[in-house]
Amino acid sequence: METQPLIVERTLAAPVSKIWQALTDNEKMKKWYFQLENFEARVGFEFEFVGQGRKGEKYLHKCRVTAVEFQKKLSYTWAYENYPGSSEVSFELFPEGDSTLVRITHSGLETMPDSPDFAISSFTEGWTYILGTSLKQFVEEV
């Protein structure tokens, strides 16, 4: 049984060029994403930002760019300071006429035990096996 990453997709009514700018131009990122000091879409670039938890707690996110394909794909590692583990987030853009399918893939979540915002104490390899099996339907119906 394989583990699967979390995938969230949406079609947005804008061309890939506009969305790529929104993902990589820090002035634009500030308006919808997070407040970064700097951002450069190049492999190896490291950045961090403070994200807020549900109870108002602040968590320092630490990220490093791992893949850049102009107007197609942007990936970076995603970890929390003072917590073990590291996951990876990828944004992929697929043109659909004047619109764009945006696919966010968050993999390696299972490496991040005791992630700050989750009450559950820990998680491990195998958590996503639920997401791709008949059990998924079962747990959603419960």
Next chain:
Amino acid sequence: MRRDVFQAIADPTRREIINMLANRQLNLNAVAENFNISRPAVSKHIRILTECGLITIQHQGRERYCKANLKKLKQVADWAAQYRSFWNSKLDALENFLNEEQTNNL
């Protein structure tokens, strides 16, 4: 050692046991016969699954039957759902930003 639903599904043998029990109760021998590992090793996995609350053992005469308690797995689905909702909220924000940008450029 940790005893929660995430620990329970961390091991492929245990995931296989859960799948076997998902639709039917089986007695312990029937579970063990499915695996090429020692009987004590199977027993250990069963014990961990029991301690994590994912299966219960019922005695029926001299037989011991295993039954899955799949509701426990909802914890895992709920956990994943939090990340899903986080990224969905970011996509909402991106969508709003793109709409505003377009309005400003008209």
